Amino acid sequence: MDYTERLENVTVLGAAGKMGSGILLLTALEMADLSLKPENKNRQFVLNAVDVSQQALSGVMRFLKAQAVKAAEKKTVALRKVYEDRADLIENQDIIDQYVFDVMNIVRPTVKLEVAYDSTLVFEAIKEDPEVKVKVLSQVDKNNKKSPWYFTNTSSIPIHELDEKVGLGGRIIGFHFYNPPAVQRLVELIRAKNTLAEIVEFAQQYAKNLKKTIVPANDFAGFIGNGHFMRDGLHGISEALRLSETMPFVEAVYMINKVSQDFLVRPMGIFQLIDYVGVDVCQYIMSVMNPYLPDEDLHSDVLDRYISLGVLGGQFADGSQKDGFLKYEKGRPAGIYDPEKKAYVPFSQIQANCDEKLGPLPQGAPAWKTIVGSPDKDDVFQKYFKELNGMKTLGAELAGRYGKRSKQIGLKLVADKVANSEEDVNNVLLTGFYHAYGPINNYFES
Ligand SMILES: NC(=O)c1ccc[n+]([C@@H]2O[C@H](COP(=O)([O-])OP(=O)(O)OC[C@H]3O[C@@H](n4cnc5c(N)ncnc54)[C@H](O)[C@@H]3O)[C@@H](O)[C@H]2O)c1
Numbered sequence: 001m002d003y004t005e006r007l008e009n010v011t012v013l014g015a016a017g018k019m020g021s022g023i024l025l026l027t028a029l030e031m032a033d034l035s036l037k038p039e040n041k042n043r044q045f046v047l048n049a050v051d052v053s054q055q056a057l058s059g060v061m062r063f064l065k066a067q068a069v070k071a072a073e074k075k076t077v078a079l080r081k082v083y084e085d086r087a088d089l090i091e092n093q094d095i096i097d098q099y100v101f102d103v104m105n106i107v108r109p110t111v112k113l114e115v116a117y118d119s120t121l122v123f124e125a126i127k128e129d130p131e132v133k134v135k136v137l138s139q140v141d142k143n144n145k146k147s148p149w150y151f152t153n154t155s156s157i158p159i160h161e162l163d164e165k166v167g168l169g170g171r172i173i174g175f176h177f178y179n180p181p182a183v184q185r186l187v188e189l190i191r192a193k194n195t196l197a198e199i200v201e202f203a204q205q206y207a208k209n210l211k212k213t214i215v216p217a218n219d220f221a222g223f224i225g226n227g228h229f230m231r232d233g234l235h236g237i238s239e240a241l242r243l244s245e246t247m248p249f250v251e252a253v254y255m256i257n258k259v260s261q262d263f264l265v266r267p268m269g270i271f272q273l274i275d276y277v278g279v280d281v282c283q284y285i286m287s288v289m290n291p292y293l294p295d296e297d298l299h300s301d302v303l304d305r306y307i308s309l310g311v312l313g314g315q316f317a318d319g320s321q322k323d324g325f326l327k328y329e330k331g332r333p334a335g336i337y338d339p340e341k342k343a344y345v346p347f348s349q350i351q352a353n354c355d356e357k358l359g360p361l362p363q364g365a366p367a368w369k370t371i372v373g374s375p376d377k378d379d380v381f382q383k384y385f386k387e388l389n390g391m392k393t394l395g396a397e398l399a400g401r402y403g404k405r406s407k408q409i410g411l412k413l414v415a416d417k418v419a420n421s422e423e424d425v426n427n428v429l430l431t432g433f434y435h436a437y438g439p440i441n442n443y444f445e446s
Contacts, residue, residue, distance in 0.1 A: 007027075007031055009045075009048075011048040011119040011122045012122075013124045013125060014051060015048075015049035015060060019179060020049075020123070023181050025182050026181060027123065028064060028107050029071055035106065036082050036083075036102060047106045049061075049107055050110055050115060058109070069096060079095045079096075086098070116144065118146070121148060121149050121151065122148050122149070123151045123175075128154060130157050130161070137162065137166045138165075147171060149172070149173075149202070151173055151175040152172060154174060155222070156226055159219050163192050170199075173191060173195050173203055174188065174190025174192070174217075174219070175189060176223060176225065178431075179277075186212070186427075186428065187215075188215055188216075188432075189214045190216075190223055191219070192219050215428050217419060217424070217428075220416065221288065222418075224419050225428050225432050225433075226285055227413050227419075228410060228425065230289065232405070232409060233273070236257075236270035237302050240302075241302065249339070251354050253337075254347070254354050255394075256269070256402075257272060257325075257333070259398040262361060262365075263395050265367070266368060267372075267434045271326055272325075274325060275314075277313070278324075279306050279311060279313045279324050280313075306337070333347070358393065358394050361388075364384075366384055368436055372436040381437055382442075403439075403444035408446060410422065410429075422438075425439065426439065
């Protein structure tokens with residue numbers, strides 16, 4: 001079965017979710033582009049969008065249409081060539097409308113899992129619960145006579161475990177998109193020990209067509225991305241707890257968030273990132289990873305406490321940020337949750353005092369936004385971190401500890417063979433987390 005044939009009948013499971021909706025969009029565009037090639041004129045392309053929520057599926061179809069319009073607007077010149085034998089398509093708008101029709105025409109939203117029984121390729125993006133994933137994949141595989149291939153988006157479950165529990169004989173690969181899939185370039189590709197070579201080949205072609213950057217990760221719980229992020233997050237939490245022995249917890253959270261953003265020149269502070277992913281999602285990912293890590297305890301009582309208080313972070317359906325460790329006003333952090341008072345303390349009450357305790361940034365400190373795309377950033381960072389490491393302030397000390405820990409985590413991922421190289425670790429943080437420099441660097445000691 002060649003690449004095109006494999007993509008003739010596809011199912012996305014969990015299609016109404018954060019990740020599933022993006023995977024659906026990218027796959028719908030790829031399938032529509034294939035369907036419009038003259039040599040594929042007689043082929044029928046079907047993309048099933050399966051979810052348990054009918055209402056959410058309606059929302060996804062609206063999202064899909066709006067995104068298909070945007071995609072068409074971006075490539076009207078190329079589409080004009082695709083539709084060159086269509087004399088009825090005159091204006092740009094005609095071309096756009098036709099393309100959107102051709103994309104939407106492929107997609108079948110449904111709550112019925114049975115549609116997947118005819119697919120040759122199944123993307124799995126249902127919630128991160130090993131039992132549910134195994135149950136759903138088993139049901140599909142038992143009833144599908146075409147021996148389909150499975151692309152799972154799991155963030156933490158080892159792929160060989162899904163392979164073995166469902167009995168797939170290697171017809172599965174970890175194809176770990178980042179959030180949101182349509183925007184983020186990175187895909188971690190996780191080949192289980194049994195994964196068939198043809199699946200890897202197909203995955204590479206599919207990623208290339210979607211213009212994704214693949215970083216291979218080995219089949220260990222959490223892979224590279226969460227392998228780094230979860231431990232980095234736990235470091236942030238433990239640093240806040242350590243500081244809170246001598247100051248209120250809200251101040252400690254503010255400071256660690258600020259150090260991990262401004263002092264380390266990252267796009268967000270660590271508590272903002274935990275909120276973005278979801279406090280409960282982070283806790284859950286750690287709980288999935290933990291049984292596979294006998295020498296480590298990836299767990300935080302602080303996360304448990306926040307979850308029990310209903311402080312969860314994550315996003316609203318429109319993509320805006322929900323309150324978590326931090327409170328958000330117009331998408332920007334504006335307060336910190338105090339678990340004792342069960343209320344948010346506005347930044348204005350603590351900011352000046354905390355900033356003074358942290359001390360200043362070195363003169364001319366780079367801002368993440370301006371440095372991230374700069375070709376000379378290594379020179380800038382060498383100078384910046386040399387100066388920061390030489391400062392005798394609380395902020396500099398916390399940043400030094402943080403940078404060092406982040407580097408250790410990265411090095412351990414290589415030593416434990418989760419990543420094949422230091423470069424792969426750095427690439428995941430650079431492309432998947434938008435860091436301006438990789439954690440494995442010479443700015444900090446090991
Ligand atoms: N959110 C992220 O940042 C992120 C990033 C990378 C990978 N992932 C992984 O992607 C997967 C999905 O995560 P998400 O954040 O999109 O979750 P989500 O909760 O937004 O979406 C999950 C979807 O699955 C649906 N669902 C639940 N049970 C189902 C079933 N039995 N059959 C069909 N659909 C079902 C839900 O209705 C929901 O729409 C998880 O494995 C997660 O670890 C998430």
